[in-house]
Amino acid sequence: MEEKELRAMEWYRPKSLEELTKLLGEDGVLIHSGGTAIKEDKVKSATKVVDLSGLPLRYVKKEGDTWHIGATATFRDVIDILGKEECFNPLVKALKCTATTPLRNRITVGGSVFLSPLWSNFMGPLLALDAKLNVVGKLNGTYSYEEFLSNKAKFQGCAVTEVSFQADGSTCFFFDRFARTANDYSALTVTLGFSMKGDVVDEAKIIVTGCKKVYERLNAVEAGLKGKSLKAIDPDRLFDDVKLEFADKPAGSGPYLAEVSKVLLCRGLNALGSAR
Numbered sequence: 407m408e409e410k411e412l413r414a415m416e417w418y419r420p421k422s423l424e425e426l427t428k429l430l431g432e433d434g435v436l437i438h439s440g441g442t443a444i445k446e447d448k449v450k451s452a453t454k455v456v457d458l459s460g461l462p463l464r465y466v467k468k469e470g471d472t473w474h475i476g477a478t479a480t481f482r483d484v485i486d487i488l489g490k491e492e493c494f495n496p497l498v499k500a501l502k503c504t505a506t507t508p509l510r511n512r513i514t515v516g517g518s519v520f521l522s523p524l525w526s527n528f529m530g531p532l533l534a535l536d537a538k539l540n541v542v543g544k545l546n547g548t549y550s551y552e553e554f555l556s557n558k559a560k561f562q563g564c565a566v567t568e569v570s571f572q573a574d575g576s577t578c579f580f581f582d583r584f585a586r587t588a589n590d591y592s593a594l595t596v597t598l599g600f601s602m603k604g605d606v607v608d609e610a611k612i613i614v615t616g617c618k619k620v621y622e623r624l625n626a627v628e629a630g631l632k633g634k635s636l637k638a639i640d641p642d643r644l645f646d647d648v649k650l651e652f653a654d655k656p657a658g659s660g661p662y663l664a665e666v667s668k669v670l671l672c673r674g675l676n677a678l679g680s681a682r
Contacts, residue, residue, distance in 0.1 A: 415436075415452060415453060415454060415455050416453070416454050416455070417454075417455045417457060418454060418455070418456045418457065419456075419457045419459065419460040420456065420458075420460060420461060421460050421461070422461070423461070423542050423567060426456065426458070426461065426542055426543075426565065426567075427542045427543055427546065429454070429456050430456075430542065430543035430544065430563055430564065430565060431543070431544070431563070432454065433453070434451065434452050434453030434454055435452065435453075435454050435456055436452035436454065436455050436456065437456050437458065437517065437565055438455050438456065438457045438458065439457075439458045439459070439477065439478050439514040439516060439517050440478075440480065440512045440513045440514040440517060441512070442509060442512055442513050442517075443513075443517055443518070443521055458477065458478050458514075458516070458565075459478065461477075461478065461567075462476075463476035463477045463478040463479070463516070463567060463568070464476055464478040464479050464480075464483065465479060466479050466483050466484055466487040466488055467487075468491065468573060471572055471573050471574070472570055472571070472572055472573065473488060473570060473571055473572075473573055474568055474569075474570045475488075475515050475568065475569045475570070476515070476516075476567070476568055477514060477515060477516025477517070477565070477566050477567050477568060477569075478514050478515075478516060479514065479515050480510065480511055480512060480513060480514055480515070481501045481504060481505070481509075481510040481511075481513050481514075481515070481518075482510045482511045484497065484498065484501055484515065485498055485501050485502055485510070489502075491573075492573065494578075494579060495531075495535075495579065496530070496531035496534060496535070496579040496580070496581040496597050496599070497528055497531040497532065497535065499531075499579075499581040500527040500528045500530070500531045500581055500583075500595070500597075501527065501528060503527060503583060503588070504527045504528070505589070506589055515566075515569055516565065516566040516567065516568075516569075517566075519532070519539065519551070519566050519569055520561075520564075520565065520566045522554075522555060522558070524615075524616060524620060525591035525592050525593075525616065526592075526615065527583060527592055527595055529555070529595070529613075529615045529620075529621055530581065530595045530596065530597030530613040530614070530615045530621065531579075531581055531597050532551045532569070532571070533551060533552055533555075533597070533611070533613045533621065533623070534579065534597045534598070534599035534611045534613055535571035535572070535599070536550070536551075536552075536571060536572065537550070537551040537569055537570065537571040538550055538551065538569070538570045538571065539551055539554055539566050539568070539569055540566070540567045540568040540569075540570070541561060541564045541565065541566055541567065542564065542565055542567055543563050543564035543565055544561075544562070544563035544564050545560070545561060545563075545564050549561075551569075555620065555621070574601070576601055576602060577599050577600065577601045577602075578599070578600050578602065578678055578681060579597070579598065579599045579600075580596075580597070580598040580599075580673075580674035580675075580677050580678050581595065581596070581597050581598075582595065582596055582670045582673065582674060583595040583596075583670075584657065584663070584666050584667075584670065585657060586656065586657050590657070592615075592616060593616055593652075593655050593656075593657035593658065593663055593666075594614060594615060594616035594617065594652065594663055594666065594667050594670075595614070595615045595616060596612075596613070596614050596615075596667060596670040596671050596674055597611075597612070597613045597615075598610070598611070598612050598671070598674040598675065598678060599611040599612075600631070600636070600678060605635045605636070605637065606633060606634065606635055607631045607632055607633065607634055607635075607636065608632070608633075609628075609632065610627070610628040610631040610632065611623070611628060612624040612627055612628055612671070614650055614667050614671070616652065616663070617650050617651060617652050617667075618651045618652060618653055619651075622650060624648060627644060627645065627648065630644065631644075636675065636678055636679035637679050639675065639679065641671070641672035641675040641676055642672060644675065645668050645671050645672060645675075648668065648671070649664075650664050650667050650668075651664065652664055652667075
């Protein structure tokens with residue numbers, strides 16, 4: 407049996423964002439926080455491990471009308487703290503059906519957002535919430551999550567330090583996903599967010615994830631909803647012309663998943679209309 411050569415790696419535990427920024431500028435850096443997404447190929451190529459546990463980034467707090475979530479906050483932290491005040495927030499719903507309880511106690515927000523895999527449950531909710539990311543490293547500043555997803559290569563050599571979004575009681579949300587089992591990766595998710603003025607839609611956000619384009623925002627449908635009462639809309643007709651493409655997955659063929667996405671979209675619109 408061939409023995410694998412073990413290579414020594416240096417561990418760094420920065421105490422400030424300035425230290426972290428400097429380390430991110432070096433070669434062979436592997437970021438460690440929850441540690442649940444570290445793959446063997448990353449370990450093989452790394453010469454330095456940067457542990458974020460010494461940074462004061464484990465928080466979920468509301469300041470004014472804005473929620474701030476630090477990079478080392480776990481999914482469980484978000485569920486417990488954000489969920490206590492906004493139990494219907496789509497991010498809370500998404501994280502509750504992500505992974506298993508032991509993993510939710512371990513997985514951190516910063517690393518998960520930076521990776522944003524295709525099966526991610528929180529991608530749709532963060533887009534619907536117009537989330538912002540604070541990043542350090544090669545780039546330093548605040549960027550929209552949508553910009554981050556549209557050009558992830560631009561952010562290589564960076565680390566996410568905070569996720570923030572507005573707390574808006576006038577917006578109603580719906581989130582659902584499709585997967586083979588409760589703990590399986592999501593084949594797709596749908597998120598609807600409607601800002602209302604009385605019974606009329608003032609602004610709509612409708613996002614489907616897991617498709618060939620990673621995610622799609624249904625801009626034409628959103629525009630058609632503006633100024634209308636949800637109770638007066640026929641969901642089947644509204645989504646009839648929506649054409650989403652999915653790759654074949656273990657949960658079903660591409661055409662089948664496209665039909666499932668429409669079912670969930672109609673279900674969401676019905677649910678939000680009934681709630682008004």
